[in-house]
Amino acid sequence: MDEIGLLEPFDRMLADLFSSATLRQIGRGELDPEIWITLESSGFLDALVCEESGGANLSFATVLPLFLALGRRAVPLPVGETILARALLAQAGSDYRLGPIVLGVPSLILPGAEHANFVLTEDSRGVKLQRLDGVETVGASRDPLSRKEPAIGMEEGRVTKTAPAAAVLYAALIVGASEAVLEMCVDYSLQRTQFGKPIARQQVLQQNLALASEHVVAARMACETAVRHSSWPSPLAAASAKLIASRAAPVVAGIAHGLHGAIGISGEHDLNLLIRRIHASRLAGGAENYWAGLIGREILADPRSTLDLVREEMFS
Template identity: 45%
Template sequence: MDMSELIDPFARLIEDVCTPAAIRAIEQGDETASLWNAFVESGFLDALVAEDAGGAGLSLSDAAPLIALLGRHAVPLPVADTMIARALLAAAGITAPEGPIAIATGTGAVPFAGVASHILSGAPEAPVLTEAVAEATGVHHDTDAYVAGVDGKALRPIAAVVRALLISGAAGRVMEMTVAYANERVQFGKPIGKQQAVQQQLSLLAEQAVAARIAGAIGARAGLQPALADAAIAKHGASLAAGQVAAIAHAVHGAIGISEEYDLQLLTRRLHGWRLADGSESYWAGILGELRLGDAAKSSAQFICGA
């Protein structure tokens, strides 16, 4: 299949229904049904479900650009989580609900739990589905929420890969917005993007956006049950990039970047949330360290190369 035949319609769907105004409305507590139904009717929620179970049978690597697009447009619903959840539930012979599903892994606030109808926990081979009972974080316009009484630690690797892919999409969009702003904002008679110091920051921003994309691809390569090392590399790299991308973007934009009416903050707030979700870079650095120490027969070079 030509992947553009899959990616282009998904991109058009998101651009049509998930406008900045729609995002702001949902973050302010408006209904989510119309936006969610657009994804349900599109059929993309079953992209990862096996063909014999009625889905498209895509691999996670194939679907990675779709998940990145969700991050790029700061879609305020757990569409990626639901894609993963529906595939795991179908494989386990469990009928998935129509509503949005958030994945809870026991690491702080659960992304999109505040707008989910169900929570997925358990393990990839034994998923557990419960109705969403969540406690708001108290953060202004936050759709994440705390979920108690579930054990989803075994889902942490796949959830971490999803966050890495979302970060990669958002980081790419933030980079584009920042470069455009630097080329348009004139100070002392010339665009600020002509200043050497700003150019240096933009180059670092581009470097980190590419690093996030590579990290997400590493995580997605092994499918719905990624190796722990792949998940750790993906989330560690993407989370590191998320913090730097957001910081540089706001430094270049200045005060306008944090204003509520400017769209940059819709993305950078998500970057910070996804950076922490399902384990921060520090958590996954610890996991990588434990894996390295537990494989003493290999040299560090062999470990890094996966030999």
């Protein structure tokens, strides 16, 4: 199936399931169980699962547009995380149909964890699947690492691909939400008038939107590059995508709120739904300093020149 044939029904489903009113209900803790049942029955959650395990066996590059769509629709549930977790569990020969799953690493927030049953974690000892039952929730995050429960469903160390995949996922969520924010900004600037003409004609506003667009396009290209030449994102390419996307997040948010003014932070305006997802995805899976440090250590430890390293990462 091509990307368009996959994306269109997926995006229609998200539009039906996650209206602005529904997003606000979920934010108040009022999640309709039928939403996850619909997602489960759609088959999209098994997009990356191999055919032998009953999945679609699609490539990461083919599924990337789905992650972008999740960002554009400001989906607060761990849909992308569950898609990745199911693929990793299936590769390990474990049962993967376990309901909503989030991906976590120490000291980072877990967006959507209040709606999840399990968390797939990774540390120096390996990867574990932990239950989230009874873990206290603060806002959009949980801290499952404060509870030392035994791993279930897989042997420790069987999966080693969680962090790069999560980095690309969260980068894509930032990009998708940022693209929706930019569209909202353009529409608002054309409708809002000042001194008898649309504010879109103001040069400073045009420059700010151009700056935000540059950041978002760069982040999207980084996501696409990270999955273009391999079946799974490499650590360095994933780190670059997450770093670039996370750096774009405050630029987009600041320009959007500056343009909309006070109305943009009101609970009735949809802008805040997208901005909250942008900031949550920025913090999830490691923020800028974490990934910048990883890139620096990789470059210093590699005997190749920086040019050769980047060239081989991008084109090999």
